[in-house]
Amino acid sequence: MRIIDLSLPIDEKAFEVHKVDIERVTHKAGIDKFNRIIMGKTLSGKLSYLLGKRILRPCDVPDGEFLSLEIVHSPVHVGTHLDYSFHYGSKSEGRAAKTADEIPLEYCYQYGVRLDLRHKKPAEAITAADMEAALKRINYNLKPLDIVLLWTGADKFYGRPEYFTDYPGVDTSAIDYLLDCGIKVFGTDTMGIDRPYKFMLKEFLDSKDPRKFYPAHFYGRKREFIHIERLGRLENLPAAAGFKIICFPVRIRQTGAAWSRVVALLD
Numbered sequence: 122m123r124i125i126d127l128s129l130p131i132d133e134k135a136f137e138v139h140k141v142d143i144e145r146v147t148h149k150a151g152i153d154k155f156n157r158i159i160m161g162k163t164l165s166g167k168l169s170y171l172l173g174k175r176i177l178r179p180c181d182v183p184d185g186e187f188l189s190l191e192i193v194h195s196p197v198h199v200g201t202h203l204d205y206s207f208h209y210g211s212k213s214e215g216r217a218a219k220t221a222d223e224i225p226l227e228y229c230y231q232y233g234v235r236l237d238l239r240h241k242k243p244a245e246a247i248t249a250a251d252m253e254a255a256l257k258r259i260n261y262n263l264k265p266l267d268i269v270l271l272w273t274g275a276d277k278f279y280g281r282p283e284y285f286t287d288y289p290g291v292d293t294s295a296i297d298y299l300l301d302c303g304i305k306v307f308g309t310d311t312m313g314i315d316r317p318y319k320f321m322l323k324e325f326l327d328s329k330d331p332r333k334f335y336p337a338h339f340y341g342r343k344r345e346f347i348h349i350e351r352l353g354r355l356e357n358l359p360a361a362a363g364f365k366i367i368c369f370p371v372r373i374r375q376t377g378a379a380w381s382r383v384v385a386l387l388d
Contacts, residue, residue, distance in 0.1 A: 125385040129353040131200035135280040141199050144192040151187030197378040201351045203370045208377025209341030221370050221379035228305040233268045233366035234261055235358050241289035244320050249298035259361040265303025268366040276310040276353040290316030293340045300344055308349030
């Protein structure tokens, strides 16, 4: 079995709109952090620590090193992740919206299909007609629960400002098309399913038409769906179909999205 990684990392050095920080406590610094935390649990311990006493010293651990520790401060929408109903609004299909920890796991291990949409420009939206044409080119009929991967090639900009400006969005007609075929999860290699801010926001401000602002995301209030954002390396898939996708979400309580290590499995 061959496994292909389709995920992008959480990287504090990559260009991001939202602040990302990873605090990295080294092996040697971990000794003092251990003392500070353990001794800081009582007033007497805090005073002893401030006076220079230590309960753990470098000579007490192998090689003078403790355990490393990384503390990630990041929105759940950085890195490859799944969005679910609660992200779109408080209600979906007239019911209380569901959070990412409620995503049915059976939806996250299914056959996948890659649709080549690399011809779509940043100002454009991927429509139902685009879906039909892409499927026709690979002679594939969607099956219920297939995980559909929209290949735009925009992941090549990851880590740069262009990642947030140079990609096509997804039209609500395309979402309808997928849902009507029984699709529960679809994904894209862009940073979001709506068109870039510079197009979407300008049209909204010019027209004052609320339908111009985050139409794909807000459509999740009308119809329930799960989508993956920030996929990567879809070009590494050897064919458009014939593989399975695993996209299990990290179990975080009551969030609208959750990180996922998305991979393709090939026999």
